Amino acid sequence: MTPQTDPQVGAAVKAADRAHVFHSWSAQELIDPLAVAGAEGSYFWDYDGKRYLDFTSGLVFANIGYQHPKVVAAIQEQAGKLATFAPAFAVEARSEAARLIARRTPGDLDKIFFTNGGAEAVENAVRMARLHTGRPKVLSAYRSYHGATAAAINLTGEPRRWPSDTGTAGVVRFWAPFLYRSPFHAETEQQECERALQHLADTIAFEGPATVAAIVLETIPGTAGIMVPPPGYLEGVRALCDEHGIVFVLDEVMAGFGRTGKWFAADHSGVVPDLLTFAKGVNSGYVPLGGVAISGAIADTFARRPYPGGLTYSGHPLACAAAVATLNVMEEEGIVEQAARTGEDVLGPGLRELARRHPSVGEVRGTGVFWALELVRDTETREPLVPYNPVGEANAPMAAFAAAAKERGLWPFVNMNRTHVVPPCTITEAEAKEGLAALDEALSVADEHTV
Structure with a gap:
């Protein structure tokens, strides 16, 4: 599906959301939700036509991808x-x-x-x-x-x-x-x-x-x-x-x-x-x-x-x-088996390679299409990149990392000092490698906050 560009509709959707939708887990005046125009497979896009590879599967639920x-x-x-x-x-x-x-x-x-x-x-x-x-x-x-x-x-x-x-x-x-x-x-x-x-x-x-x-x-x-x-x-x-x-x-x-x-x-x-x-x-x-x-x-x-x-x-x-x-x-479609292969052959090796090259990655752990990177300020002391349950300025390093990922067309799952790699189970090898490349660049931003 080709993303359709319609900024006026996007602006109207955003305005109605801000006027009437009360969002979970959020201080309502401090959030800026993206207006989503559509989704298919491992991707979604906004009304400006910008497409994102979804490394969150929504909230880790779109196991077979969008719009099957x-x-x-x-x-x-x-x-x-x-x-x-x-x-x-x-x-x-x-x-x-x-x-x-x-x-x-x-x-x-x-x-x-x-x-x-x-x-x-x-x-x-x-x-x-x-x-x-x-x-x-x-x-x-x-x-x-x-x-x-x-x-x-x-x-x-x-x-x-x-x-x-x-x-x-x-x-x-x-x-x-x-x-x-x-x-x-x-x-x-x-x-x-x-x-x-x-x-x-x-x-x-x-x-x-x-x-x-x-x-x-x-x-x-x-x-x-x-x-x-x-x-x-x-x-x-x-x-x-x-x-x-x-x-x-x-x-x-x-x-x-x-x-x-x-x-x-x-x-x-x-x-x-x-x-x-x-x-x-x-x-x-x-x-x-x-x-x-x-x-x-x-x-x-x-x-x-x-x-x-x-x-x-x-x-x-x-x-x-x-x-x-x-x-x-x-x-x-053998989706469970595909998830196992993706983890063993692509995500696991790819994420471990990122850990070898980025001082901000303290640990890689996971299986299938269920992975986490523990981001740290210091790999020796294992000090987290941000404190436990950070708020405001304390979360700035993770916010900068997330922004860098989104700029590169990757929508990341971020929680405290971790980024989780949890794409749809149906993600292809090419898509997974595309996401790893974007993650590689975004981790360079996290590296700036290491000691």
Whole structure:
């Protein structure tokens, strides 16, 4: 699709946005949102005709890229047949979406509770765990993000939690493994794994195992930094949960549906959780959809006992039709396998080469099309390029880096002192190399702030 230039329309779109749209996570008078005219594949463009290679996949959801014709057609067909219907009924698109999702989830996670997004999925997973166990507490990691609704934001570890943290939500946080900034003074991945598991075991012991309903973990943390867990860690958490009768919840909202080069990030370790939350990539964000995949044991809890939760739009037909089409396209076109190859052959080697040449890159980590660059002022001390949770002038180096990337036609994902490389799973080798070249130039700006 050729970008159409129409600055007058763009100005009108921007004016209406500034007059009436209240944006999330933002000081409203300090933002300048880009007016987007269109998108296709790995690119989007503005009304001036400037095109950007999207290294963010929206908010890490456009796994099959923008405007895939088969998914667009499926939404149009479903709208003509049955645009909406209440969740208490059996509807073809809903049933088929649940069947296809259950086919891909690990182990016996064969029951699917549909939500409108990831935060609601986490909310309901926690509710299920508490009702199943009869226990109040939930454990989550400091470096995490689980959503912005009441329980989900309290489970979140990163600073967006702070303004909404009630301190009474029954949440206990712990340190998950992250060798580059190890809280356990570990020197190897094995040490990090062993010490993180011991820390978690001690936390459970001192909180009282009989009070802990669930441990909620992002299989690979997303917004908080894309820290791939060391070998054996998830297996160790699974063993602790089994030992104490704790429900193990894996949050795959960002990591699921091909993002890591597997259908689910849990597939890398073979670990089967009791509950798995999903959203984003399930239908590439074309229509809002999320859900909880539920094990047989937890589903049995509600076989004759009503589950006290629901949503007006649970399993919305348009969203489910988009999911069916997306999952079929991913299989037909080998998109999961493509994501694995892109990570192994292009992004991984390319990003590591950038790290060798740029003093601002402290670490490269990731898998598939799910990568992070840790930007630092000093590779020896590992001092971050900007402070934790920077505001205003403190964030200037990262803002300059982001601006340099955009000038070169690359839309970057930036969070604190990191840039994440999370393009659509469908990105081609040529597109990925184009993005790496733009990133190379933008990192030269970050290098100016190193010591």
